[in-house]
Amino acid sequence: MTHADTSTESAKSPGAAPELGLAGLLFAAAFTLALFVHPPIYEFQGRRPGADDVLARVLGDGRRLFANHCYLKADAYYHSGYYPTIFDDQQGHQTAHMAADAGVVQEQNTGEEGQFLGAVTDWIDGHSRKHFPSSHSHLDEDAPGGKGAGVEREILPWLELSANLDPQWVENYTVGAFWLRKLGKQAEAERFVRLGLESNPGNVELLFELGRCRFDAADLERARNIWEQGWVRWRAREEGRPAAEQNRFTATQLLLHLALVESRLGRREKCVEWLTRALPIAASPDQIKKRIEEVRGGLPFEPIQSPALESSGKDAHH
């Protein structure tokens, strides 16, 4: 029997056609199932960005520790390396200075921030201090390298890394966005905030920051809409809580910015309305009362001593 004969016989064998048919059917079923399953999975991943992240898989919840380390590293860079260790007095560094200076968190530092090393105890200590940064400075003010040289950019890699490690930590995005805006990188700042909003949909702090991005871009109407949305979210989130537990810092910022944007848009009544709303929750109501009187008297609303407002005000003027 030749080889050709054998092939013809196996092709004609009664079991071949059903096997091929079954394989075809399975292939078609698998293809249909893939088409059916893929969009929901894609959508699910979209709701949880980073779900397929290698770092998240490898480190698990431990990545939050690393995120915290990176965040502190960014603050240490903000001080050009002059930063307390666990052995030093950390009273003056309970809130990261880069965040407090950005106006995105309420500062809770006490004591002298620049004196955590204390007095020189002996000659070893005195000599040792000549080998590491031992004087207080901030990158945007008086750091080695010079003010105005844009050296604030050096904190950004650590903030991005921290945000990658812990996407739910909102402060990374708000602080990063503030310094990006200060460096003139408005588009990157907005992109970074939107990345944060993907992981934290409807977050009030991020909405506030997004509004600041639009405000800087002179898109006042949109900034107002975003801040109004933030105010609605804040009320939904915080109004049911006891007064002591409410995040009034963010609410005050939102309301003052809403007043600012209404003032810029020439709507004096709305400006007064937002300021009046800020009165019961603001830390310094007397200042706000004074501003209300000024606005009613025809003066434009100007930023109140707040780094956040000051920055936005300055940038908007530019």
Place this chain on the structure above:
Amino acid sequence: MSHISAVASVVILEMIRRKDVYVLLFLTALITLALGAVNFFGDPKIARYLKEVCLALIWVSSLVIAVFTAARQIPSEKESRTLFPLLAKPISRAQVMLGKFLGCWLACAASLAAFYVFFAILSATREGQWPVANYVQAYWLHCLFCGLVASLTLLGSVWFTAVSSNATIILAFVGAMLVLGRHLHKVAMKTGGLAGNLLDVGYYALPHLEWFDVRDLIIHNWPRIDWDVIAKDTLYAFAYGGCFLALACWRFRRYAIH
């Protein structure tokens, strides 16, 4: 002196033949350049994170080179039985020990020079500046650090039986001193009692290796250190290195070769 330099040259030749330094330099360059390719917010001028990573890798590499080069000198001579013919020559044991130290130190200094040249080029491409005096200071302090570590490791190599145990103990000690060195007194004050007193003794007696680590000053572009501080550091390192080498020579004289 010629005996010492002859032994030292053999150590340097051995390091040139071995691939450790090349591999470490290659890995340092590879990791740094890979990290340098990461784009953060489209800003090509961000440099300090890269400097930090590069210097950290240089420090780890130098520590590995110093400890493992020095740790295997005497034990490998003993194991391969080349110590007998060496000592049969008109050379004292102290000269052998000093020659080994000099060789290790110069080998470390030479490899460090290559590392720092790479660092300086990398830093200049990002920041566009050449703070040569700062780099020279950092390099010299780093060399002093390697000398101290090498002398301490040589002392350990005639004290501990195995190379691995010696290397582990030295690495742990150096790591602890780099991290805790300047805080020992504070910890001692808080601890109190006998433990506090012991920590205080350690604070005053142990070599402060952290003085030679000026990475933060380099990373954050602080002004250079005063030269008299560098001179004091040099004297300090020579004093401690001399003590360790004297102890190593003393111990080596009683060292059982068989």
